[in-house]
Amino acid sequence: MSTEIAPHARPALPSELGPEPILAAIDVGTNSIHMVVVQIRPDLPAFDIVGTEKATVRLGDRDPATGELTEAAMERALQALQRCRAIAAARGATQIVAVATSAVREAPNGRQFLERVIHEVGLEVDLISGPEEARRIYLGVLSGMDFQQRHHAIIDIGGGSTELILGAGQEPLCLTSTKVGAVRLTQEFIHTDPISPSEYTVLQAYVRGMVERAVDEVKAALPPNTPLRLIGTSGTIQALAALHAHQSQGSLPTTFNGYSLALGDLQQLVQQLRRMPFAERQTLPELSERRAEIIVAGAIVLQETMQLLGCDRVTICERALREGLIVDWMLSHGLIEDKLRYQGSVRQRSVYNQARKFRVDVSHGEQVAQLALSLFDQLRGQLHQWGESERELLWAAAILHNCGHHIDHSSHHKHSYYLIRHGGLLGYNETEIELIANLARYHRKSLPKKKHENFRTLPTKEQRRLVEQLSAILRAAVALDRRQVGAIASLHCRYLAPQRQLLLQLHPARTSEDCALELWSFDYNRHALEAAFAINVAAELVPQPLSAV
Structure with a gap:
């Protein structure tokens, strides 16, 4: 479902969208609200990103007693969504596709929050399941990377959940979603600064136990004796790649698409970050204040997953859920006929x-x-x-x-x-x-x-x-x-x-x-x-x- 910037009596047909329509996609996540604005190129088919917006609203900061979204978190999210809608309109977007994930899915008042978004922002936000989130992440990655018919696992570490996906450039072979995310784990397991050895050991064991089932599902779907490459998306993994690039090269690449981080280098980063107090992590130019708070938990999820999968490095992809929303919209509007045709019958x-x-x-x-x-x-x-x-x-x-x-x-x-x-x-x-x-x-x-x-x-x-x-x-x-x-x-x-x-x-x-x-x-x-x-x-x-x- 999408929100039309200029309302029509009915949803616009592909022929009415113009030769190269502009579309906005919003991901209402546990840690942040992200928006991407794109111009669709139906003749390729592809899309160009013409604008982005991000707000760290921490919807995942839920009431510890009830599990409900707090009024403060909802107000931050509503204000961010108001800005997103205004920016999308200014960029010429005719429609907005928006989804909510883990934090809203699990909160008892999640649906009431989405009703407030409709009434106060005029924006319809779809609540999607974990596997559906994984499918759209897969579409987003496929729009930015060529798998060359080789098997790839994709890991997306969010604030409330981690999605692990297996595919070879066609339909996904395995879609999983596990309730381990950087915000959730930080809130539940890290109470010392810097994290104490005992808390680190407990968190590491918990993460391994939680992601083991998803890893087993991926391995079961992988044909025997097939090499597996790992792709990483999300802010947590890009932040780790930025830390590695700055320390190893002294500068950041112009794009992280295709940037590779070895397991050994990641393990060194984890050991470095776990010993740093929050105030020191904040001084790292590659980490925002909010990212510095949750980076240790997110890094442990990546480390444990790589070890369980047996992957010695992860390659970064900057496209994920938001871009997957765009691809899914193009598929549903008949704007993709050749590439990704298989997804049309999902x-x-x-x-x-x-x-x-x-x-x-x-x-x-x-x-x-x-x-x-x-x-x-x-x-x-x-x-x-x-x-x-x-x-x-x-x-x-x-x-x-x-x-x-x-x-x-x-x-x-x-x-x-x-x-x-x-x-x-x-x-x-x-x-x-x-x-x-x-x-x-x-x-x-x-x-x-x-x-x-x-x-x-x-x-x-x-x-x-x-x-x-x-x-x-x-x-x-x-x-x-x-x-x-x-x-x-x-x-x-x-x-x-x-x-x-x-x-x-x-x-x-x-x-x-x-x-x-x-x-x-x-x-x-x-x-x-x-x-x-x-x-x-x-x-x-x-x-x-x-x-x-």
Whole structure:
């Protein structure tokens, strides 16, 4: 989801964005808020960075008793986001894509903070999961580095979490997110200045234990006897590279892209930094005050991960999550056709992966999806005005609507909501996953009601209307495949506007089939369509296809 600087009645189409649109991407992190403003070059396809902004707001400084974001931290973030929006507008950006990560994900009042951002800043910020954050970091790195079809691990050390990714320049082979970050570890483990030997030993052991599982996942996904290169992103790793460059070369490179830091040199830096009090670290020109405070914990994460991976050096990439947001936006707007084409189907692959994980009958899901999308397409422009993005949400819900059977048949629609909501779908933001889960939740039994928490807490009236209407379409499609044998091959809609009457002409897969159970099931469930669209609905079996009217 993106925020338009100059609001339109609907999101702009690629053809309406101009030949080289300007886009801003904002990462609301645990330690800092970062923004990049880019000019898109669709003919390459690529983008040029035309502006950046950073504010260290420390959203991760949460209330130790409740875990909530503090009022002071939220105020710092709101002011920073106001500045970002103003700078983006001044740079000519027409849209802003913004995401929030670890600190907001974990805070009990994280969603309330995002609502404040909407009301006080006029900016929509998507809350993304750890694996989704890792996927977009991977996209960002691919936009700035050529992997040459060799396997690379990527490590991104943030304030609240560390993402470890494996890929070879095509689709990612492993995406992990671990709750070890420079801010989190500093707050929880470092209480002496400089850090005492006992605290250092405990922190080192804790980090190793936490990242070991992610490292094992990367190793398991790596083909046997395959060399592994390590790429590092994030402010922590760039700060360590800057310290190394200044000490070894006496100056900083013009860019850190491609700069290499050996494990042995990193270990020397860690030993040096751990013995320096905070006041002394502050005097290092390569470290800001905020970075100096958390650099020891961040350096330990990099050191332990490199040792576990068996990598003797890390290569720096300056592109990461923010640039990944740009690439993801270009993919979703059809502006990348050749390079990274594989990522264009990440949503579909993720849905099918979830279907396999929860042992969904995919053939039934695809049949339901076919009927639901046919209804959606034929009613568009007559009974609804939803577009392609909403159509894709309906498709995902149709494929996954029965996944709750994986837990239990009883109330499986409610189980489907939970599994979709927490199953880690990739390529979708938090709001889209919530909508897919709600659509699946209402494919049977009760219609959407405000007393249902999952429906009541949808942030906008438009989203609740979407769930009411598209869940009714999905419910009808599920009813029309009642026996899950594909008895109804296709359907055509006849809508009589003056009478507000909808007639469904159902075409059986076999002419000898009376489809009595499907007709009964549809009649039993048609009230959902009638309520959602304020119409009267009927269905009839027509052996030979008729043209839609």
